[in-house]
Amino acid sequence: MVKDKYVWLVALFVAGYVTWVTVSGFLVPATMFSGSVHDQKVTRMQDLGSVESVIVGGSNAVYSLSAERLSELTGETWFNAALPKEGFTQENMTAFLDDFVNSVDGEKISTVVVSSSRQWHAPRRDRPAEQELGFDGMKAAPFWLPSQSLWGLFSEPPAKIFPTMISDYGDLIHDATDLCEPNLRPVATEWATDREIDSLLESWLPLVHSRFPHASIVVTIPSRYMVEPADPAASGEYLERLQARIDAWIGAHPESDGIQVSTILETNYDDPSILCTSGLHYNAAGRLLRTDALYAAMIEKGVAYVG
Amino acid sequence: MDRGVPRLGFANQFALVVFAGFAMATASALSNRSTSTLWIDVVHVAMPALASVMVIGLVRSGILPPLATRAFAYLIFFSVAALTATGFMSVMNGLAVSSPNPFLYGYSFYSASLAYLVLMEGRSASFVRTFDIANPLMLATGPLVISVASMRHWSLRGRLNYFFPFLVVGVFFFIVLGLGLGPALAIKEQLNLVSGLVFGFVFELFIYVNFAGLSLIVYAVAGIIGMRVPLNFKQPFSASNILDFWKGWHLSLSSLLKELFYKPVRARWGTYAAVMVTYLASASWHGMTLNFAIWGCLHGAVFVASIALLKRKHTIWAFVIFPPTVVIARMIFGTPSFDSLVAIVNHIPTRTDATVAAHTVLDWSTETLIALALSIALVFVEYACSRMPLVRGRNYKFLRVRFTQVVLMIGIIMFTTGRIGDVIAAYGQR
Numbered sequence A: 001m002v003k004d005k006y007v008w009l010v011a012l013f014v015a016g017y018v019t020w021v022t023v024s025g026f027l028v029p030a031t032m033f034s035g036s037v038h039d040q041k042v043t044r045m046q047d048l049g050s051v052e053s054v055i056v057g058g059s060n061a062v063y064s065l066s067a068e069r070l071s072e073l074t075g076e077t078w079f080n081a082a083l084p085k086e087g088f089t090q091e092n093m094t095a096f097l098d099d100f101v102n103s104v105d106g107e108k109i110s111t112v113v114v115s116s117s118r119q120w121h122a123p124r125r126d127r128p129a130e131q132e133l134g135f136d137g138m139k140a141a142p143f144w145l146p147s148q149s150l151w152g153l154f155s156e157p158p159a160k161i162f163p164t165m166i167s168d169y170g171d172l173i174h175d176a177t178d179l180c181e182p183n184l185r186p187v188a189t190e191w192a193t194d195r196e197i198d199s200l201l202e203s204w205l206p207l208v209h210s211r212f213p214h215a216s217i218v219v220t221i222p223s224r225y226m227v228e229p230a231d232p233a234a235s236g237e238y239l240e241r242l243q244a245r246i247d248a249w250i251g252a253h254p255e256s257d258g259i260q261v262s263t264i265l266e267t268n269y270d271d272p273s274i275l276c277t278s279g280l281h282y283n284a285a286g287r288l289l290r291t292d293a294l295y296a297a298m299i300e301k302g303v304a305y306v307g
Numbered sequence B: 001m002d003r004g005v006p007r008l009g010f011a012n013q014f015a016l017v018v019f020a021g022f023a024m025a026t027a028s029a030l031s032n033r034s035t036s037t038l039w040i041d042v043v044h045v046a047m048p049a050l051a052s053v054m055v056i057g058l059v060r061s062g063i064l065p066p067l068a069t070r071a072f073a074y075l076i077f078f079s080v081a082a083l084t085a086t087g088f089m090s091v092m093n094g095l096a097v098s099s100p101n102p103f104l105y106g107y108s109f110y111s112a113s114l115a116y117l118v119l120m121e122g123r124s125a126s127f128v129r130t131f132d133i134a135n136p137l138m139l140a141t142g143p144l145v146i147s148v149a150s151m152r153h154w155s156l157r158g159r160l161n162y163f164f165p166f167l168v169v170g171v172f173f174f175i176v177l178g179l180g181l182g183p184a185l186a187i188k189e190q191l192n193l194v195s196g197l198v199f200g201f202v203f204e205l206f207i208y209v210n211f212a213g214l215s216l217i218v219y220a221v222a223g224i225i226g227m228r229v230p231l232n233f234k235q236p237f238s239a240s241n242i243l244d245f246w247k248g249w250h251l252s253l254s255s256l257l258k259e260l261f262y263k264p265v266r267a268r269w270g271t272y273a274a275v276m277v278t279y280l281a282s283a284s285w286h287g288m289t290l291n292f293a294i295w296g297c298l299h300g301a302v303f304v305a306s307i308a309l310l311k312r313k314h315t316i317w318a319f320v321i322f323p324p325t326v327v328i329a330r331m332i333f334g335t336p337s338f339d340s341l342v343a344i345v346n347h348i349p350t351r352t353d354a355t356v357a358a359h360t361v362l363d364w365s366t367e368t369l370i371a372l373a374l375s376i377a378l379v380f381v382e383y384a385c386s387r388m389p390l391v392r393g394r395n396y397k398f399l400r401v402r403f404t405q406v407v408l409m410i411g412i413i414m415f416t417t418g419r420i421g422d423v424i425a426a427y428g429q430r
Helices: A002-027 A033-046 A059-064 A067-074 A090-103 A150-155 A194-211 A232-252 A284-301 B010-032 B035-061 B066-085 B107-124 B127-133 B136-141 B156-189 B193-224 B242-246 B251-269 B271-286 B290-311 B315-320 B322-334 B338-346 B351-362 B366-384 B402-415
Strands: A053-057 A078-080 A111-115 A216-221 A260-265 A275-278
Touching: A002 A150, A002 B156, A002 B402, A033 A078, A033 A090, A053 A059, A053 A067, A053 A090, A059 A111, A059 A284, A067 A078, A067 A284, A090 A194, A111 A194, A150 B366, A150 B402, A194 A216, A194 A232, A216 A232, A216 A284, A232 A260, A260 A284, B010 B035, B010 B136, B035 B066, B035 B107, B035 B127, B035 B136, B066 B107, B066 B251, B066 B271, B107 B127, B107 B136, B107 B251, B136 B193, B156 B193, B156 B351, B156 B366, B156 B402, B193 B322, B193 B338, B193 B351, B193 B366, B242 B290, B242 B322, B251 B271, B271 B290, B290 B315, B290 B322, B290 B338, B315 B322, B366 B402
Parallel strands: A053 A078, A053 A111, A111 A216, A216 A260
Antiparallel strands: none
């Protein structure tokens, strides 16, 4: 009789554990901004119609580039597929773009803007290759373990549930939540090393070219808030070095034959009123400024046309 | 005995484990979108089986005379040391979580089991042993396969009733305590003696709950599907000296080392020499590094000293040297290199080191601190209650009674999270 009770206890435990593992997966992603941005972009992607151009990259593009504004300016439909921290890992970004090309025809994409802050040197900025991080930057739980502990759910402050903050174009809706807490610190100014540029190109060029084979790729050096203007000679030298590394990469990858990659050095600003959370994360006014300037630069380069 | 219940033979058990392993690997690969790595799982299963068949075939063929067969056994055992010395295999310091070379996956485990088999059974070694020596369940987790028996006389209900509580204990150790303690091991980066000792202490707890947890899971799963494997851990901290401690720690390796080294050396040169040789052989099996050699010498010396103290009835002194030895030896064991070890020892402890170490501990997540507190409580109960009926048998009975089973089950559901620590077999896979 006692043993039969134990069988029921085991059954109850297994049922409770499986239920909690299943439920916990739905509770965690909404608690972190980056995870929530990913989840909401995936939802928007599922409702997409025809898309012709895409923005990819990191949080600078999430905050400070507008697919909606580029759609107005170019007459094409753009989607902002950038993710905070570029999805944290290459595997995540790959999975995310795979989700994207399941929703749209990747062969019809004509322009892809790659906007990454990895163009500036930062110690330990390399993307974690071995770590299995989720889209919120936390370690991804194996499927058989809960995404958070039940104890954590009760003992920590209530999870923040983000409102709808991603528009139909994939843009961040700045005033949907109290996102902006201006931080006036200027961002890093030391340019990326050759090794860091190669790492950046290796992350993006094969990924973008394989998913959007006919797209013209624009590697843009994001606009920054800077108190002191950047040294134009150093900026020019970096732009040349970036282009040289791109040419070397294309030369070393015969399979990328036909790939078109151009570079743009964006305008920096010294007006703190355009900032949202950092020198690379602009508010709505700053995003409009940056997007318009990027469009003008693309026109100048011949990679975009007046709509 | 229920003769109506169909029984599983070794081959079927092996096939069941392999099938379950592939099913889990496939599910994991599909969920991670990395199906291209599935071939590695095939290699992981095929290589140990192939090596076992070849070795058993060679000794059964009778080509090797008895002396050469014995030498062959030791050659197999020390091949791990040679592979670590030449860099083909990583060392086993409890932090190398996977084999960098898929063709050498689990080699240190099945080679040790094969060495034992060749030495103990020689020409009479059966090919059937391939099924347990190459058993992926064992190779992935760490217990050595020195004796596996079929449990033909137990009904499935009987096996479930007896072994499932071990599974609950193992899961609690492995995922609640082990995953929780994992992030705390980062303190090893602070190369000073204070943090080093904290690391040694936490790392000892981590290795215990991780390896004992996995061993208990293997013991339970193997038992449920009809294989009786030895219990690899028997409440090692229900000990009052280092001799008692080793009677409960990684018993499959201890039993193997006893036959390969301790008994033959003791017969010729006495107990003290046998102890030292055994620990040095164990050190070489973990890896050919100075750290392991020092670890082996320290444990061997304290073991010898404890024998001498116990002979003179100085049980208190044998107890006094036991906990510091375990912690210091584990610090040496887990320190990544000899240079790091020298840096730790040469750094004179300061108040700042202590403050930094204390702040580091206080900064650990709630889950980690809970896991640390529960692990300390476990060790305390094992030691302090070692004469109580439920603890005296050293088979985790105090954790298998219904009340503690309910507590452990609630604990698993309350504290398990897959987002801290790494799901690793600290002692497995190499």
